[in-house]
Amino acid sequence: MEYLFIGVILFLFFIVNYFFQKLRIPPLLAYILLGIGLGFLISRDMYVLLENIGDIGIMLLFFLLGLHYPLNHLLNISRRIWQVGTMDVLLNFGVTFLLAYWFGFGFFGSFIIGGVAYASSSSITIKMLEDTERDKTPEGEFKVGLLIFEDIVAPVMVSFLVGFSLEGEISGQALALISVRVVLLIAVSVLIGLYGFRKLELFVSRYLSKDFMLLFALAVAFIVAGIAIYLDLSKLLGAFLAGVVLSETRASGALDQYIEPLKNATLPFFFFGFGASISFEAGIMTPGLLLVLILWGLLAKVVVGFWGGRIYGLTWKGSLRAAFSLGQRGEFSVVIAAFGDPALRAFSGIYILVTAMIGVLNFHRAPEYAENTYVKLRKVFPGLFANGKGL
Amino acid sequence: MHVVIVGGGRVGRELAANLSDKQQTVVIVEKDPEIAERLKKKLDIMVVNDDGANMATLEKAGIRNAGICIAVTQIDELNLMVCMMADRAGVPTTIARVRNPESHTNIADTGFSKDEIGVDYVINPERELALEISKRIHYPDASEIEYFAGGKVMMVATTVTEDAEMISYNLREMPLPQGCIIVGIKRSDGTFMVPSGDDTVKVDDKVYLIGNANVMRKASWLLHHKETIVKNVLILGGDTVGYTLASILENNPERKFKVKLVEQDEQRCEELNRKLTKTMVLQGHSNELAYFNQEEIAEADALITVTGDDRTNIVAAVMAEKLGVDKIIAEISNNEYAYIYNTAGIENYVNSHLITAYKILRFTRKGDVLALSHLKEDNAELVELVVPGQCRAAGLKVKDARFPRGMLIGTIVRNGEVIVPYGDTVLQPGDNLIIFTLTSVSRKLESYFC
Numbered sequence: 001m002e003y004l005f006i007g008v009i010l011f012l013f014f015i016v017n018y019f020f021q022k023l024r025i026p027p028l029l030a031y032i033l034l035g036i037g038l039g040f041l042i043s044r045d046m047y048v049l050l051e052n053i054g055d056i057g058i059m060l061l062f063f064l065l066g067l068h069y070p071l072n073h074l075l076n077i078s079r080r081i082w083q084v085g086t087m088d089v090l091l092n093f094g095v096t097f098l099l100a101y102w103f104g105f106g107f108f109g110s111f112i113i114g115g116v117a118y119a120s121s122s123s124i125t126i127k128m129l130e131d132t133e134r135d136k137t138p139e140g141e142f143k144v145g146l147l148i149f150e151d152i153v154a155p156v157m158v159s160f161l162v163g164f165s166l167e168g169e170i171s172g173q174a175l176a177l178i179s180v181r182v183v184l185l186i187a188v189s190v191l192i193g194l195y196g197f198r199k200l201e202l203f204v205s206r207y208l209s210k211d212f213m214l215l216f217a218l219a220v221a222f223i224v225a226g227i228a229i230y231l232d233l234s235k236l237l238g239a240f241l242a243g244v245v246l247s248e249t250r251a252s253g254a255l256d257q258y259i260e261p262l263k264n265a266t267l268p269f270f271f272f273g274f275g276a277s278i279s280f281e282a283g284i285m286t287p288g289l290l291l292v293l294i295l296w297g298l299l300a301k302v303v304v305g306f307w308g309g310r311i312y313g314l315t316w317k318g319s320l321r322a323a324f325s326l327g328q329r330g331e332f333s334v335v336i337a338a339f340g341d342p343a344l345r346a347f348s349g350i351y352i353l354v355t356a357m358i359g360v361l362n363f364h365r366a367p368e369y370a371e372n373t374y375v376k377l378r379k380v381f382p383g384l385f386a387n388g389k390g391l
Numbered sequence: 392m393h394v395v396i397v398g399g400g401r402v403g404r405e406l407a408a409n410l411s412d413k414q415q416t417v418v419i420v421e422k423d424p425e426i427a428e429r430l431k432k433k434l435d436i437m438v439v440n441d442d443g444a445n446m447a448t449l450e451k452a453g454i455r456n457a458g459i460c461i462a463v464t465q466i467d468e469l470n471l472m473v474c475m476m477a478d479r480a481g482v483p484t485t486i487a488r489v490r491n492p493e494s495h496t497n498i499a500d501t502g503f504s505k506d507e508i509g510v511d512y513v514i515n516p517e518r519e520l521a522l523e524i525s526k527r528i529h530y531p532d533a534s535e536i537e538y539f540a541g542g543k544v545m546m547v548a549t550t551v552t553e554d555a556e557m558i559s560y561n562l563r564e565m566p567l568p569q570g571c572i573i574v575g576i577k578r579s580d581g582t583f584m585v586p587s588g589d590d591t592v593k594v595d596d597k598v599y600l601i602g603n604a605n606v607m608r609k610a611s612w613l614l615h616h617k618e619t620i621v622k623n624v625l626i627l628g629g630d631t632v633g634y635t636l637a638s639i640l641e642n643n644p645e646r647k648f649k650v651k652l653v654e655q656d657e658q659r660c661e662e663l664n665r666k667l668t669k670t671m672v673l674q675g676h677s678n679e680l681a682y683f684n685q686e687e688i689a690e691a692d693a694l695i696t697v698t699g700d701d702r703t704n705i706v707a708a709v710m711a712e713k714l715g716v717d718k719i720i721a722e723i724s725n726n727e728y729a730y731i732y733n734t735a736g737i738e739n740y741v742n743s744h745l746i747t748a749y750k751i752l753r754f755t756r757k758g759d760v761l762a763l764s765h766l767k768e769d770n771a772e773l774v775e776l777v778v779p780g781q782c783r784a785a786g787l788k789v790k791d792a793r794f795p796r797g798m799l800i801g802t803i804v805r806n807g808e809v810i811v812p813y814g815d816t817v818l819q820p821g822d823n824l825i826i827f828t829l830t831s832v833s834r835k836l837e838s839y840f841c
Binding site (some may be wrong): 068315 | 464470650658661664665666667668669670671672673674686687689690
């Protein structure tokens with residue numbers, strides 16, 4: 001029965017992907033919409049099955065991404081990204097939290113809404129970077145840096161919510177513990193990369209063409225992601241670090257080719273599951289606030305992308321392209337929303353869906369928007385470009 | 392002195408021409424028959440058309456009588472091997488060009504002394520070029536710049552602008568900051584002169600200043616009236632020069648540059664990302680337009696084109712000029728392209744072959760020559776030397792030394808202090824002199840200081 005079910009789902013993926021590509025709409029949206037449309041028809045067991053396959057897909061996506069970020073490159077990015085990351089927390093989490101609190105959601109509810117609004121969807125962003133072939137641009141690097149920063153902050157937020165929902169408060173000790181775990185995972189990965197995997201370069205290059213190397217690479221990915229889960233951290237962070245560590249063997253290109261098809265076959269299940277997980281059972285409460293939050297959520301990411309991009313060292317147009325490519329919320333927001341009651345989950349679900357849809361479409365057209373905005377900016381704020389810099 | 396040069400490429404040819412002009416006996420060993428024939432005809436010197444990594448060939452070139460052996464073929468290992476053979480043959484000074492920075496570093500790391508390896512001096516053209524470009528980035532308003540006496544003294548060439556008040560003074564009365572003087576002027580009509588106190592500077596003159604490094608920025612501003620500040624540096628080309636330059640800039644302790652490097656090869660980008668710690672490495676598309684990223688070029692304060700291809704460098708430099716980039720520095724391999732830069736009004740182009748040749752030429756001079764720089768105009772040079780105890784000029788006042796016209800002592804560094812000499816200054820043994828001299832009279836230096 002499972003085989004038939006998976007076969008039908010794969011066939012539906014093929015159909016919607018084909019038509020969305022014909023219509024020049026990102027196929028990723030098709031999977032999410034399919035999930036929303038068919039989610040209620042799927043039994044709990046089947047949903048778990050799809051979720052597991054999708055989890056492998058998203059993990060492989062981050063593992064492959066990590067393969068292209070050697071340790072030194074990652075350290076280089078981290079030097080520039082921390083300021084942008086801090087701005088992201090303040091604007092997207094902080095201001096949203098204050099807005100929700102002002103609308104009377106209480107501390108816990110406001111914290112959940114702030115958390116839902118905080119992180120851009122790593123999976124959607126990375127997939128869109130790949131699909132639009134902008135993954136090797138400077139703003140691509142900037143976005144990856146910011147997403148990794150978010151993936152480091154996210155588990156801290158989750159632990160805060162777990163502590164608060166279980167005990168009604170969060171102890172400083174619990175927060176310190178989660179921070180230590182994040183640092184520990186990164187530090188151990190860096191050390192293993194530097195002193196372990198660099199020495200495996202000859203071994204990997206000798207046996208790169210053998211089929212067991214695929215098993216070796218997958219083993220590394222699953223082990224590090226597994227350790228991250230064990231430490232209550234993001235598995236995506238773990239998978240990414242596994243890729244970073246393995247990139248020290250200088251075999252990224254070949255490993256990428258092995259794993260890419262596996263990722264392509266499993267990743268649509270993740271987006272389908274994401275769509276299916278969004279619930280609207282309890283109806284929409286306070287639509288006014290929802291509208292305000294959606295607008296702020298999109299605007300705040302534009303500010304982070306643009307201003308942060310300039311801080312990071314992107315060009316004016318590069319910063320604008322980044323600004324229009326970060327609006328989509330996704331998997332992390334779903335995890336945070338799960339801490340709320342049904343009404344809050346429905347509220348968050350619509351927020352996530354709308355920002356994901358608009359975010360994906362904006363991402364697709366970001367170069368065009370950036371071009372137009374740049375021309376207008378030069379007209380409205382000529383002083384900004386007074387030194388003659390910029391096209 | 393008998394000089395054996397192995398390798399008749401651009402560097403070898405430049406060295407041979409220069410040494411031949413200075414009445415040295417030069418023999419070039421060149422494997423390629425066509426190049427060998429061309430050298431014979433063009434330079435009128437002895438050329439041995441054979442493989443330099445062969446003792447019999449080197450003996451044919453007179454290696455046993457040579458004062459210096461210079462190995463400048465395209466192959467690092469061959470250059471090192473030639474020097475080792477020359478050392479065994481009793482040549483007092485051996486110089487090897489080593490392009491690969493890994494080989495360059497490894498010589499010092501082998502645990503052997505230079506004597507044991509047999510190579511007295513190793514010249515790395517890519518590193519020299521990167522250092523030269525780095526100097527110009529630090530001092531963007533100068534079209535030429537040289538440091539002497541460990542950085543205490545500078546030579547700066549700058550163009551006189553219309554609003555510079557200095558044009559109303561003659562040199563004797565010109566209120567330049569203390570510690571610097573004008574040693575050379577190139578008029579806009581192309582004439583070059585070592586000026587006297589009665590001369591004046593005019594708009595569009597290229598003026599050569601020498602003096603204490605601390606006052607040169609102010610002196611240069613008085614003549615040029617513009618101060619360019621470079622923060623965003625864009626390097627086109629991630630080969631050895633681009634990589635070395637990015638490393639130098641990102642490790643600069645005094646100034647923080649935002650460095651971006653564009654490279655078209657994906658694997659090279661990955662390699663650069665593994666090595667560089669602060670530079671942003673951008674991958675251009677792998678086609679001929681890879682380096683012409685208008686968006687990045689337009690926002691750079693300085694553009695450095697070191698793609699390894701003259702034509703690509705020219706197009707990118709001209710594009711940057713049109714986009715209003717403040718400082719453009721282009722690498723040029725074939726000097727015949729220089730006129731294009733001149734036509735486009737781009738003053739800063741650097742030739743690694745010439746830089747290498749001039750670095751090597753220092754070792755061919757008699758006396759305690761510490762540094763030798765040729766000006767871009769090719770008709771003047773700067774020599775840094777130590778006044779020996781027993782020489783004609785030691786103990787004499789400058790006015791009594793009777794230096795020929797066209798030769799001027801720019802500064803003296805004595806006990807760490809920078810002095811601009813006047814007629815009554817006495818030249819003392821151990822003084823570090825920075826002398827500006829026209830090429831036509833530079834040969835006479837030896838008679839004063841050897």
